[in-house]
Amino acid sequence: MKKLISFILLLFLIVPVIAQAASLIDDLRSQIDQKEQEIKKLEAQAAAYKKELESAQGQKNTLKSQLALIQSRITKLRNDISITGAKIDNASLKIEELTLDIGEKQNEIDKRKDSLATMIQTLYEYDDESLIEMVLVKNSFSDFLNQVHYLETIQENVYKNLLAFQELKKELEGDRTEAEKQRSELYGLQNQLTGQKNVVEQEKNEKNYLLTKTKGQEKQYQSLLDDTLKKQAEIQQQIYELEDKLKLAYDPNSLPESRSGVLFWPLGGVLSQGYGYTAYSKKLYASGFHNGIDIASSYGEPIRAALNGTILAIGNCGKYAYGKWIAVKHENALTTLYAHLSGYGTYKVGDSVKTGDIIGYEGSTGYSTGAHLHFGVYVTQTFRVESMWYGMLPLGAHLDPMKYL
Missing domain, CATH: 2.70.70.10 (Glucose Permease (Domain IIA))
Incomplete structure (x- = not known):
């Protein structure tokens, strides 16, 4: 009877997910969904900024149009930075969710290990008794049949728990692989954010350079442009001759x-x-x-x-x-x-x-x-x-x- 009670208690101990952790994971998934919606909106804005930039790029090359082009680039780049920032937040949330999920799966695997060990030990102990001994020690044939049914139940649950154990291990490895992928993506996004911010600063510097060099005068800008184009043509010819x-x-x-x-x-x-x-x-x-x-x-x-x-x-x-x-x-x-x-x-x-x-x-x-x-x-x-x-x-x-x- 004690063995039967122990077995029933073990079945109750195998809990797939602790309620508190499940609540945290649900909350994280909700935040992830919100971030993904935010990214979609920002990407829609990016498409609009891209069209504006293409329009600005097609304008006649004047100081005014060049300054407007630089400003369009900065606006577009700032939106790109917002997208990257949202993706960083999203990746961080996914890593947090996976970390919780990995912890829960590991706990469940540990419990199933203990449960399987106890079940197998129980079967081993009964295996030491011969069929005749089991019949003789029981008060009635009905008790004997109950005992046989009990052992069959244990064997069935050993099999089920073994399958569940194997599936959990597979899921755990999948979560660990995905977590590593998300960490790698997060690292790349953080570097991308740094690069994008640097590009914005360089665009600001270019704008300041133009204003300083031309003193805001169209005539000086056109003179600077003509001189640059002439030198560019000479350099391109030089490159061709050297590489030839x-x-x-x-x-x-x-x-x-x-x-x-x-x-x-x-x-x-x-x-x-x-x-x-x-x-x-x-x-x-x-x-x-x-x-x-x-x-x-x-x-x-x-x-x-x-x-x-x-x-x-x-x-x-x-x-x-x-x-x-x-x-x-x-x-x-x-x-x-x-x-x-x-x-x-x-x-x-x-x-x-x-x-x-x-x-x-x-x-x-x-x-x-x-x-x-x-x-x-x-x-x-x-x-x-x-x-x-x-x-x-x-x-x-x-x-x-x-x-x-």
Whole structure:
């Protein structure tokens, strides 16, 4: 009888979720739902800001329109910062929810372990008695049948609890994997927030620079613009001539096979200009040649590493050539260039990056007619960085990125 009472008590001890913890988890889920609704509203606003920015970008290049464009960028970027902040809050809530859930599942697993151990011990003790002994010690055949039924019930519950135990362990591992994923996402979002705030500050600095340099006068702005465009054209021709020589300095057999998927797209968006002699390049450059591809999405959008690698160089050509740029060296003899950035990620030269890591943000720095990413692919053995009067200039034997994307 004592064994039967112990068994019944054990069944009551196996409680799936403590009421208090369940209430906390429900509250967290409610907060997560609210955050997700907030993110949706902010993303809808982002779409509207993107349209406003595109409209401002299409205006005639005057001091007034340029200042308005910068302000539109700042407004859009601040909304992006709000989205990232909401995503950080959401990820934190999910981690908290998973932590509670993991604790509850671990408690339940521990209880089921104890319960299973006791049940198995009970079966083991009865297993020592032969069938004849069990019949003889009972007062009646009815008691014997009750005893047999009791043992069958224990065996059935051992089986059920074993299945539940295995399922709980599987769920626990799933929760731990998801929690690790959320922590990684949280870390990435925190870095992204830092990068986005830096881009806003740089836009403010650009606005102040324009006002100081032109003294708010349209005539001085147009003079500054003409001088910049003239120098930009000269620099582009110089880049073409330097890289044309480097194209002869590598072994084609050292390169990976040309096929889709060798590199991943660093930015989702529209391919606004291809590689080589394009309709745009014939108008923009004296050489008529474009040494990479252009991808346009939206100002301030995250730029991601196209493949695992190492940050080889980071530079800034100011208002010329590539503006702000980053080069990543890969183990397949290729180096990728990401240019016209509005800002950088948190990585430094020598740091390792993984495919998809945020290394910068879409911009329009350097010789650029609008927000986009200039993506270049170079033969690593020819890649070098030269110091010019306007900044550090990346050079090398370039390849068509579309052969590897």
